[in-house]
Amino acid sequence: MTAPLMTLTWTDHLTGRQGFLVVDRLVRGVCSGGLRMRGGCTLDEVAGLARGMTMKEALHYNPEGRYIPLGGAKGGIDCDPQDPGAYDLLVRYLRAMKPYVESFWTTGEDLGLTQDLVDRAVEEAGLVSSIQAVYPLLDDEAAARRRLADAFAVEVDGIGLDELAGGCGVAESALAALDRADVPYAGARVAVQGLGTMGGATARFLARAGLTVVAVADIKGTIANPAGLDVEALLAARDAYGTVDRSALRPADHELPGDAWLSAEAEVLVPAAVSYAIDTANQERITARWIVEAANMPVLPAAEELLAARGVTVLPDVVVNSGTNAWWWWTLFGDIGPDADEAFAHTRRSMRALIDQMLARAEADGTTPRAAAHAIVADRMPVIAERFGWYR
Known part of the structure; x- marks a missing residue:
């Protein structure tokens, strides 16, 4: 693949902190990230x-x-989101990026930020929407915006559909891998x-599918129970940053060090927090059969090679966590309506x-799932470019 179309580094005039925007590619003149x-x-x-x-x-x-898929992009700000000045920094970054958001970069929440924030x-930065650049591509902008707003208002058992869509995709990725290996969910x-x-x-969907969640980690440490954690109770007891109030734990739940989740006796590991969480040193502690990358880039490439050599399958982020982004666009463009059951069925x-396509390609080519995903992308990119061009 080619070099990024555009890279930009912004320096905040008040704090000296930096922010970044990288546009990897445009499709129909727009990118998403x-x-x-x-x-x-x-x-x-x-x-x-x-x-x-x-x-x-x-x-x-x-x-x-x-x-119709857009190009790829991403934004980043070098700041702890819990810093007292983080929100004001976010507003200044968005003011600086206003021409790009207005013209071609559609964005939304990622690590450290919520969509509400x-x-x-x-709005404070003077923009109409974080995805306004895509509006000219819509058949009926008013109906599309109303549909997405309605979807964001949907809650299922106390959690918004916008939060659940991505986890549904991650969970279904894990379940598909278990099914291909004839591993029953129970146990x-x-x-x-x-x-x-x-x-x-992801924890909710996997627990409801019949799997046993034996460990979850947050910023305070790992909560474990070999007999299974009460996922719904933990979800109800977490704060806006995903930190669980320990007073909600049951007597049989154990508090362990923050990295104890790595060595949990489990078939499936789901790194769903920070990038670069699994490296060449700590991968040795992993006994799971599958690592399902809910976070972006949680497994370092060298660690993935070592894991593959000893039979641990990494289901890559580019596939596993792509459901969140896709759900936004399926809803906005009208492939699905603002309905939870419809969204979950389409996502699944x-x-x-x-x-299934990725794992079948990996088996046929004798490669890793990530290499297979890259091969599928390599097949599709010329088709998209031929239909829409590189920039327009």
């Missing part, structure tokens, strides 16, 4: 995420669908790093088809 905020965020990190967004969009290309900052154990938007929703069908 969330905005993250974390201390230590770098341009290289954002560039890798932008390339991943190009892949996620291409993987969901369906020439029969209303949603992004929406509030977008299959899961450990999840991160109980925020993606990790929390689409994600299962992608996982």
